[in-house]
Amino acid sequence: MSHEKQLEGHDLGENGDGSGNGVILGIDGGTTSTVCVCIPFFPSSKTLPKPLPILGRAVSGCSNHNSVGVTVHVSYPTETAARDTLEEVMAEALSKSGSNWSTVHAVCLGVSGVNHPTDQERILYWLREIFPSHVKLYVRNDAVAALASGTMGKLHGCVLIAGTGCISYGFAEDGREARASGAGPVLGDWGSGYGIAAKALTAVIRAHDGRGPQTMLTDKILKAIHLSSPEELIGWTYADPSWARIAALVPEVVSCAEACDQVATKILVDAVQDLALSVKAVVQRLSLCGEDGKGSFPVVMVGGVLEANRTWDIGEEVVKCIQDQFPGAHPIRPQVEPAVGAALLAWNFLMKESTENCHS
Amino acid sequence: MSHEKQLEGHDLGENGDGSGNGVILGIDGGTTSTVCVCIPFFPSSKTLPKPLPILGRAVSGCSNHNSVGVTVHVSYPTETAARDTLEEVMAEALSKSGSNWSTVHAVCLGVSGVNHPTDQERILYWLREIFPSHVKLYVRNDAVAALASGTMGKLHGCVLIAGTGCISYGFAEDGREARASGAGPVLGDWGSGYGIAAKALTAVIRAHDGRGPQTMLTDKILKAIHLSSPEELIGWTYADPSWARIAALVPEVVSCAEACDQVATKILVDAVQDLALSVKAVVQRLSLCGEDGKGSFPVVMVGGVLEANRTWDIGEEVVKCIQDQFPGAHPIRPQVEPAVGAALLAWNFLMKESTENCHS
Known part of the structure; x- marks a missing residue:
């Protein structure tokens, strides 16, 4: 289902909570549940208001490719289910915030199971079927969204996640990234x-x-x-x-x-x-x-x-x-959940791109 | 299917290979294949001839409850398939040895996945549906048959199996038994x-x-x-x-x-x-x-x-x-395969029981 036609009825009117400039969706797609939050887009801010206003939040089932754990192998029936879950949770978050698909400026999805560029491309492809080309789409490993939840969206430093599984993921100031662990039980994630x-x-x-x-x-x-x-x-x-x-x-x-x-x-x-x-x-x-x-x-x-x-x-x-x-x-210790981290990440990416456009 | 009615046509006539006294079936039910051998029954021997005559041998697919590994949980559809496999492999071994169901004196099945008396009872129950009450039936963990393959059927000492999985299993002269490992990868069989x-x-x-x-x-x-x-x-x-x-x-x-x-x-x-x-x-x-x-x-x-x-x-x-x-x-290092070990085990059990009957 494409929501492009809803764009004809654009409504970016100011309504007091910042959503007049549109919204950003942040999604945390874990192995047991999917959380989507909707935050206002602040196009001209250098810093975000604290606390960050959460316009809407929705929770749904697993949107991961694989219900058992992290995997890079996507089977198509499971992918369809994951897509449906994702679309539903975004629709609900938008509805709860009194927004609609046409107000979305950017979407960032942090999802476990994204280990290779090919995984990223596959998910970007089906997000693009939902959103028109001007909407910025970002798909990253869920560890990246978790890092952003602690750094208010800045990709610098290291995150350590230890729940059922474990992974360490980091970024240098120059954008280089590295990870360790996160390979699953067969491959020895003993701290998980x-x-x-x-x-x-x-x-x-x-x-x-x-x-x-x-x-x-x-x-x-x-x-x-x-x-x-x-x-x-x-x-x-x-x-x-x-x-x-x-x-x-x-x-x-x-x-x-x-x-x-x-x-x-x-x-x-x-x-x-x-x-x-x-x-x-x-x-x-x-x-x-x-x-x-x-x-x-x-x-x-x-x-x-x-x-x-x-x-x-x-x-x-x-x-x-x-x-x-x-x-x-x-x-x-992050004060916000990973889905908010994903939204902050999207905001940071948007700001960086707009700065780069100004300088070019 | 019951083969009881075939017993009416009993034929234990001597035919030169020792099978005139009937036969013993030894079965090794592993995770990847099932092997059944048919050996002659020597009722009055204290020692067996060397080399032991193998009258017939047949190989079939997995007769284990669980195709992945050792388990004590039997799901009924899988159990039916395992029963069919077992019945087929026994029928083929008997046919190859020119024998039939009515000549069978004893059956010993060494099978992975037998960890509890309840597992044993369940398998004994469906073997009993195939064989009449005078046929001796023995069901043991496959490690016990492997031990017997090295000791010519005597349950004394220790066996160490290390293939895909690993287990150690031993018997004292007084019949006490003990095992270690054999619990699968989650429970740390690191030598496997x-x-x-x-x-x-x-x-x-x-x-x-x-x-x-x-x-x-x-x-x-x-x-x-x-x-x-x-x-x-x-x-x-x-x-x-x-x-x-x-x-x-x-x-x-x-x-x-x-x-x-x-x-x-x-x-x-x-x-x-x-x-x-x-x-x-x-x-x-x-x-x-x-x-x-x-x-x-x-x-x-x-x-x-x-x-x-x-x-x-x-x-x-x-x-x-x-x-x-x-x-x-x-x-x-055993010179015979585990299925022969199972047959030797059955022979040993039979001899022990007949000695005990003589003394009582």
């Missing part, structure tokens, strides 16, 4: 929620069959998933291949570490090292820390593993570990 | 072919994104699977979730270790430790090594990872590692 919980389940099996030390994790995890013996874990893991189901056991691991269980503590310490290493690899490749290694740069921290706010604080430990090597690392 | 290859793929990603040292594995693996960059590995791993496809990369890891690549060498050394630890855990729980720790016991070595026969010999290293702790460990 899935990685932490899978190691804990392994520790329970090892304690049971005599390969490893006894651990509180056994009772804690079996109780959490209503099993009576470690042997039943084999069936439990095969019954449902969802990574999120396994990652949901992270709080049990944290509880055991807080109770000084050595096995659980080692799992968390290793995860902290792995997560910090992902950030350090990006920082080094982009020289974010300057020539003397002491330069200041933001590290945006996102995701359930980093935001748990527990006594054994994984996020806090990761920050310490990064700062041991790079004292200029400045942690940021 | 899948485990070794997944670690190698992870090392390639880590070298690429700056988290780990450069390694020969990058060129070797990318060439083997026809990819041009490490980034493409993310898509490659998600494109097909089969563990066997990943485990097939083990020879590349061995080649790199043989060329002294440190990353590949560490992966293999760790796998050796993991595999040896699985055996040691079983040996210790069953006290197979006697009170002084020096008692003799067999360790049956089975599977592609242990039988590769390369310069960097994983199986050989595992044996050394076990013997460091238990000098009485006596490695056995």
Whole structure:
């Protein structure tokens, strides 16, 4: 469905909230849900108002190509469903903000599963079927939108996401970018929620069959998933291949570490090292820390593993570990959600392009 | 389908190959194929003739409940297919040996996915629908048949299987049994072919994104699977979730270790430790090594990872590692296949039962 014909009835009249100049849509397309926010477009501002007015917000199901996890392989039936989800969530956000398709200046979609230019092009192609050519469209990895949510849209520094999966993604001032991790469980994302919980389940099996030390994790995890013996874990893991189901056991691991269980503590310490290493690899490749290694740069921290706010604080430990090597690392816990980050990113891209046009 | 009515035409006449006393069926039900062998039943022998006469042999597809891997969850459509496969492969082996259903004295099925008594009971139930009540039926984990293939049917000692997956399984003289590993990739079977290859793929990603040292594995693996960059590995791993496809990369890891690549060498050394630890855990729980720790016991070595026969010999290293702790460990490379092991197991069970009946 194309919305081009609605453009004939353009209405950019001022209505007091800034939407008179049109709107920007920011979308966070994750593996479990899709969030779309609609913010006003401020064409002449150098800085945005704080707090940023959110004109409308809508939530829908998964708009990712693959319901299990990050993938670059798009199967067409799934893509159609993802397109429909995306179109619906944008329509709802626009409707809630009292706007319509014709007022949209720019759209930025941060989506997991965008690892290659070909992924980007494919999604841009079907966004272009919805929006006419003057609407600016940006498609990036969801990590980029997460970074923008902590830097108010500026692409500089590094973001670390650790939820079910994990990824580190960074940008230098000159536009160079780099990533580390984010390759999924087969390829060893051990600092992710899935990685932490899978190691804990392994520790329970090892304690049971005599390969490893006894651990509180056994009772804690079996109780959490209503099993009576470690042997039943084999069936439990095969019954449902969802990574999120396994990652949901992270709080049990944290509880055991807080109770000084050595096995659980080692799992968390290793995860902290792995997560910090992902950030350090990006920082080094982009020289974010300057020539003397002491330069200041933001590290945006996102995701359930980093935001748990527990006594054994994984996020806090990761920050310490990064700062041991790079004292200029400045942690940021975003005050806005990734969908707003995507919208801010779009605004920043628009501003940059208009500045470039002025100078040319 | 029941074959009970065929029993009316019993024919146990001697025909020179020992089958005059009826036959035993041994079945190895693996994740990729099912093998059935038919051997003669020697009712009064204390020892079996060498070489053991194989009257018939048939191969069919997977008879496992789950085509991906070991599982305790049986879905009924899959179970029906597994039953059909099993019945077909038995019929073919009988036909090739010039026998029929009525001559069968005993059946032993060694099958992956049997982890609980409930699994065993379910399979026994549908074997019982095929065979009348006087036919002895035995259903065991495939590791038990593999052990029997190295010990001529005697359940004593430990077997280590390392193919796509890995498991260690042992029996004490008094019948106590124990297992270690065999829990699948989520639960950390790191010495398996899948485990070794997944670690190698992870090392390639880590070298690429700056988290780990450069390694020969990058060129070797990318060439083997026809990819041009490490980034493409993310898509490659998600494109097909089969563990066997990943485990097939083990020879590349061995080649790199043989060329002294440190990353590949560490992966293999760790796998050796993991595999040896699985055996040691079983040996210790069953006290197979006697009170002084020096008692003799067999360790049956089975599977592609242990039988590769390369310069960097994983199986050989595992044996050394076990013997460091238990000098009485006596490695056995089976001369017969696991299906024959299952048949030998059935013969052993029959002999034991007849001895017990004589004494009671």
